[in-house]
Amino acid sequence: MKITIIGIYDKKPEFSEEQQKAIANTLHFAGGKRHYELVKKWLPENANWVMITAPLATFFDELKKFGGNWVVFASGDPLFFGIGNTLKRVLTDADFVFYPVFNSLQLLAHRFEINYGKFKTVSLTGRDWHEFDKALLQGEKRLAILTDRTNTPVSIAKRMLEFGYDNYRMFYGECLGGENERTAELSLHEVANLSFSHPNCFLLEMTKDRIPQIGIPEIAFEILEGRPKMITKMAVRLVTISALELHNKKVLWDIGACTGSVSIEARLHFPDVKVIAFEKRKESLKIIEKNAQKFQTPGIQLFIGDFMEIEKKNIEQPDAVFLGGYGGKMEEILDDVNSRLADGGIIVFNSVNEKSRNNFLSWSEKNKYHLCFRQKLAVDEHNLITILAIKK
Known part of the structure; x- marks a missing residue:
């Protein structure tokens, strides 16, 4: 089995000749609903499209059922907290080809001209709070956060404020690379009272040090x-x-x-x-x-x-x-x-x-x-x- 994973932005893509060839010579495709709307004009008439939704077990069953060659569309870099890692873990015998583009956090950092190499990335996409909480407790000065429809900028900001972490400012971005792109620099108090569109991500930068009290009377x-x-x-x-x-x-x-x-x-x-x-x-x-x-x-x-x-x-x-x-x-x-x-x-x-x-x-x-x-x-x-x- 050969799986080609192509990263795209949140806009209608332009594929390289190599990518177009892979698409033209493939019958089986997969991606999210948003990806399908962006790439459907490129698909062959007899294409079989499998929608990737949680839980992923159904998608894995389809992959194993049809076998052969697949093209999977993903957002940004498929190996940056993406579907590429999951597929490599599940399909250990498959051959993979990756075509990444900038991930959403890189795009966001570029918009604000920020050195994203200094930021610790924490994914809250389908994950619990442990790694995020740990980063706050450890006093990480710069955090790059991947969200989902449950762990949103609003819910994250409210959690931070609930536990007294108001010492960060947020660099926010949604629909990055697409027609509806929006960015903003916000305080956490501003974030907690606003509405946002999905997909989104943000950077957090500490504005003042927090020194925890250890050894509490x-x-x-x-x-x-x-x-x-x-x-x-x-x-x-x-x-x-x-x-x-x-x-x-x-x-x-x-x-x-x-x-x-x-x-x-x-x-x-x-x-x-x-x-x-x-x-x-x-x-x-x-x-x-x-x-x-x-x-x-x-x-x-x-x-x-x-x-x-x-x-x-x-x-x-x-x-x-x-x-x-x-x-x-x-x-x-x-x-x-x-x-x-x-x-x-x-x-x-x-x-x-x-x-x-x-x-x-x-x-x-x-x-x-x-x-x-x-x-x-x-x-x-x-x-x-x-x-x-x-x-x-």
């Missing part, structure tokens, strides 16, 4: 009303995060998140790590949301309810777990965690009394975990806390 957090002690103290929190060894982990579960202090501190220290918080108290929902916004930590997934009753099949499995609360169900919760924790994963528990410490260590020994960290810590007049970390 507990007094700075919103807390449960009437429960001032229901928060992991700063000194204990920092040692806890160290014991979790998040520098080489991917997914942290914070069980019994309460105010979200451990989740928030973990996000600030390790933006690469996906943080998933569990808390049974309904009143903690607003508190954790407020704290996450206050300390500019987007991306914490939060589940409210009894940990043992939450369906976890579609939740990313952890390689690090902090047991911050267990509601009298320590062994039951640890058994559940054990069934999901990756090999080599770590569980950290902060014991406030001898009984809970012994129960945790007994469970650890019974399940053949290795005690890899033990530290006693007293903060002011508070009870002595033993920080325990065990490895699977």
